[in-house]
Amino acid sequence: MIRVAVSGACGRMGSKIIKRITREDDMEVVAAIEAPNTPFKGKDVGEVIGIGTIGVKVTGAEELEEALRDSKPDVVVDFTIADAAVNTVEKASKLGINLVVGTTGFSIEQLEKIEKDIKEGDVKAIIAPNMAVGVNVFFKVLEELAKLLPDYNVEIMEAHHKHKKDAPSGTALRALEIIAVATGRDPDKVSVYGRRGLIGERSDDEIGVHAIRAGDIVGDHIVLFAGEGERLEVIHRAHSREAFVSGVIRALRFIEKAEPGKISNMNDVLGIR
């Protein structure tokens, strides 16, 4: 049995991950962590997320370390916000617990800390801005297209629900990085986030990144490669969060095979080279 602690347990992703784990026969939820001083503290997480009692009480993140020590999970899954995920990684690494992190919106400094904690703790970790199988194939396609069409103008567009806190999405930023690196460009130097005013002509080097927030859009990513007289568009649309949840379940089954002290990604889980 894979013993799983879920941080962000009552959120859009955390609640669906818990629901799915309760239906799998090789894994179980042993801890449910929520924001500090959560009103759900002490309530059964199954009751809170509408699946009935599962015997796991919600704990506030102020007691994260204690909760992890007591529940002894094999893996902590984190779908929260960047600051919270940094803390989850720190505590889990210190206790030698493996990690699956889907949270996005990290700063460079936060990513450096995460990397350092995982290395020092020598734990296994899978961190990916998008766990959907299709998106990870989409990344591979983008890398190939960028090499095949190096002179084409690239624009990245993403659309998400109105509740999403970070922008652009972690997936759009990963797409930017993949395309820039594949064509020998520095993503930080060539990215242009939205455009406004009398900004002049577009340079050939730049990569535009645009974020839409509206209603209940689960997650769309569109990358266009435009040349003279034509354009090629690659589109991934998540219809349901189950696409991400399925990826999390695969990551949970893979993690024992991951390299300790290092951050693995969904390519490692899915065997994409």
Ligand SMILES: NC(=O)C1=CN([C@@H]2O[C@H](COP(=O)(O)OP(=O)(O)OC[C@H]3O[C@@H](n4cnc5c(N)ncnc54)[C@H](O)[C@@H]3O)[C@@H](O)[C@H]2O)C=CC1
């Ligand atoms: N990698 C992937 O495939 C996906 C990644 N995401 C990312 O996952 C994150 C969460 O997304 P949603 O579930 O839509 O957000 P949400 O806002 O519905 O859920 C986040 C949950 O974390 C809780 N939380 C806040 N601070 C906390 C703390 N210190 N400790 C524990 N819990 C805390 C909140 O109360 C909330 O219940 C975002 O960064 C999002 O971009 C979302 C979908 C797929």
Ligand SMILES: O=C(O)C1=N[C@H](C(=O)O)C[C@H](O)C1
């Ligand atoms: O917040 C979301 O919802 C999502 N976030 C991830 C991201 O930032 O890329 C992945 C997915 O698109 C849904």
